[in-house]
Amino acid sequence: GQNIDQPTEMTATEGAIVQINCTYQTSGFNGLFWYQQHAGEAPTFLSYNVLDGLEEKGRFSSFLSRSKGYSYLLLKELQMKDSASYLCAVRAPAWAYNTDKLIFGTGTRLQVFP
Amino acid sequence: DTAVSQTPKYLVTQMGNDKSIKCEQNLGHDTMYWYKQDSKKFLKIMFSYNNKELIINETVPNRFSPKSPDKAHLNLHINSLELGDSAVYFCASSQEVGNTIYFGEGSWLTVV
Numbered sequence A: 001g002q003n004i005d006q007p008t009e010m011t012a013t014e015g016a017i018v019q020i021n022c023t024y025q026t027s028g029f030n031g032l033f034w035y036q037q038h039a040g041e042a043p044t045f046l047s048y049n050v051l052d053g054l055e056e057k058g059r060f061s062s063f064l065s066r067s068k069g070y071s072y073l074l075l076k077e078l079q080m081k082d083s084a085s086y087l088c089a090v091r092a093p094a095w096a097y098n099t100d101k102l103i104f105g106t107g108t109r110l111q112v113f114p
Numbered sequence B: 001d002t003a004v005s006q007t008p009k010y011l012v013t014q015m016g017n018d019k020s021i022k023c024e025q026n027l028g029h030d031t032m033y034w035y036k037q038d039s040k041k042f043l044k045i046m047f048s049y050n051n052k053e054l055i056i057n058e059t060v061p062n063r064f065s066p067k068s069p070d071k072a073h074l075n076l077h078i079n080s081l082e083l084g085d086s087a088v089y090f091c092a093s094s095q096e097v098g099n100t101i102y103f104g105e106g107s108w109l110t111v112v
Helices: none
Strands: A002-005 A009-013 A018-026 A032-037 A044-049 A053-057 A060-065 A070-075 A084-092 A101-104 A108-113 B004-007 B010-013 B019-025 B031-037 B043-050 B053-057 B064-070 B073-078 B087-094 B107-111
Touching (some): A002 A084, A009 A018, A018 A084, A018 A108, A032 A060, A044 A060, B004 B087, B010 B019, B019 B107, B031 B073
Parallel strands (some): B010 B107
Antiparallel strands (some): A018 A070, A060 A070, B031 B043, B031 B087, B043 B053, B064 B073
């Protein structure tokens, strides 16, 4: 089976820090992606974690704990343009699903207020 | 240059019609996908092709038929459209199966 959970909505203030959590239960695991999707646009790649720990990329960081089936995306110094949906996606292995594939969570809609 | 391009961007059509969405990628990737995003924003894979070969078919109705004439193109044909088919359809590609996926801009399909 497979289950990827994220909060549906979050709000934050410009300049603040926000953490978006993702928990997953999948048959096998080969890595976790975070995507950003602005309203009416395509998802765009933000980060990929395959080993435990924190990956930092500018204002955005992503953390992974494989033993806990948990990841988070940390957004610092929030800007209005960060208002978007953030999608967590698990890379599931071929042995479990016939082929490697990405399984997406339902996404977290983040609204940043001035 | 657009990496993954799909047409049309918007499509409004009547129930029962047949329609196609075309997709092309110029990234040199081996794998292409069709995803469906419903009104609740859930992004679900429909099909995946690797080097023109179908590798994922996620229990999609037979009315949906993908076609990959070469590894840079993956088109989606939908027969006998139903109201429930209304959604955004995203084409995507990756270097290999399971790698980072790059999405096209989406095709907004509305069935009336």
